[in-house]
Amino acid sequence: MTGPRDTLARLRRDVAPGPEALAAFAVGLADGSVSDAQAGAFAMGICRTPLTPEGRAALTRAMRDGGEILQWDLDGPVVDKHSTGGVGDCVSLILAPALAACGAYVPMISGRGLGHTGGTLDKLASIPGFRIEMQTDELQSIVARVGCAIVGATGEIAPADRRLYAVRDVTGTVESLDLIVASILSKKLAEGPEALVLDVKTGDGAIVADGDAARALARALVETGQAAGVMTSAILTDMSQPAATSAGNALEVIAAMEALTEPGGRGAERLVTLTRALGGELLALGGLARDAEDGAARIGAALSSGAGAEIFGRMVAAQGGPTDFPERWRDRLPAAPVVAELHADRPGVIGGIDTRALGEIVVDLGGGRRREDDRVDPAVGLSHIAQIGAIVTQGQPLARVHAADGAAAETAAIRVAEAITFSDGAVTPPALVQETIR
Template structure:
């Protein structure tokens, strides 16, 4: 069927009845929806048909291409190999902050176009905006220049990047079709491929604090992402990592920046160091760079790159970060071993304290969040601090405490926490 004779009803019917969409059908419906020819209610019906009947890798790859073609592509004219990382989001997931300058200090160019937090998962841009003067919005020229000068940039996506994805994502959010693996995968990959990096490492989280709660769904998403990347000629690896326990000891915005700087200065929690180094090694391997990130981290080179990266975007890396006006400490009711600490419960608590937002237009409190004084496996005595709740709105503490009911237990030690679960290539 020629594209002139295509209609939204025909495309919807094809997928509703469990058939494959042709390349022409996908190209036409994405273009027509972006231009306003296909109505929201029609695209909603198609999204639900995809949710119910799925897409194969070739369909999802074509959907990705159509969303890329709806807007601009970044042309990254830099002399270094370009490699990026994308995380599906979690609680305390601050890894981009130490990772981007570390990989850049090893010789790659890292164009990290990031987003904001929604619900219990934090946003990289929200965290960085707690640094006085730092700005997220950069022009394409500024992005390219900073990549050439510094080697790393973390900023908001430019307006013209995959506008079809922005429009479809907003629609999925209000039609209960967010959880579709082909729609998630094409959304992620359309932005990442349009961004222009030659290689991509994906951190697919699995567990209570992640979008994907079970391993089978997380593996299916990882395979879909890698499959789309290969169809588009990109070097892509996906790591499945655990998100049943918060990453590090801080959940919030400024508190996560502080912890990231600790890591860049040679300290910080071991799980943050381990995951940062693991992802860095994978990124450098895809970029063809034979440098040990552990040595670069120890040398202070990554911290120096961090300072240059923050300064290049108007921030002051030496400035004091916001501090919360109110602190509430949750203490251990008995002595023993902290057996569990549920990522979702802690993430919701941080969100309710003001660290996150319920709607995209909401503001966040940069100083709000949760400090974990103990992690699973740690011995605690009755009265010891377990969690420190920080907020500028004391009235929010009651709701945060409610979300922590049952989120931690003191008792028999749980099995050793395994951060890296699997790798999909």
């Protein structure tokens, strides 16, 4: 059998390893026989020498099969969604309970922040007491009782990805299509879902910014998921501006709670639109709706009725958080000691936003990681971010900076101003929901 050194040697010569070698490397990641140095070299090699579709599928299956695969016996379909990552993307916090309110079961295994993008687990960790780590039997119990749970991968689920996920962040290999596919699907397929929808972001704030590359990623995800026997589709969505009007862990929980409790409120429109589109597709795939349009209406009803918020509160309590979170969430989340408001220095129309720059600003404020062991400050970030196409007057607020001290707030405000461009004429932002790939 091909060993890890042979696989790395092939990659050094720009030769893609075959399915057998890739599967063997995944086994080595899972059992520890592949070192951290070899894992990093492998990630970099895959970036330089992309895999064939067969190789990608083999790597994904081996990473899934290297750990536990969940089994379910429930009275509704098991479904899940995954986003390829962006800025201000807290849709999972809204979608999981909304799906549960519609009769689906959602065992959502998520990750921490990668690069300039935020991580769902980091957001939830800002809720006092919320446990993101648990054994699979407890996960299954919560999903059966509540309808959804959002947790990190245990050592038993896709252990190869647990190692490779951390390596990608610190080696600058987050953007590899092959590694993204294998990472996402090894965890998602291990959940034992019947249906899966991928939210594939495109635009400058996405991990895969180019539209054609994002479409290729979506097709690779759908192809690999369907090959594994799971009903899979992907929706291309825009990340030329943050998904929410906030970016930062506790601030995005606030945005999610506003969407759950006030779905028609100002600032929640993009989040609700995304939730309806993704949830509608999942309900259709899972047999709980006639089609995606019918499913979107059902998701909208779950939000407007308050059912989604009620289930989110039950999930928070089941995972160790406050039992009164839906009623007192504003009091339960950490707040930064310094909040500074950035104002427009001229009138005009918001013509564009360097969304990746905003994500980097949040990381530099302490809301993300440069190194695997960096401590994350859950309170810092940006809120009330102006949206593309908005008409502003001179002196009107463009964003609020939440920081640990005044110096950090001042520096961040200067950078936010540089990330927002103005236009003298009307600007139409890109369509939020762009294409569905089945």
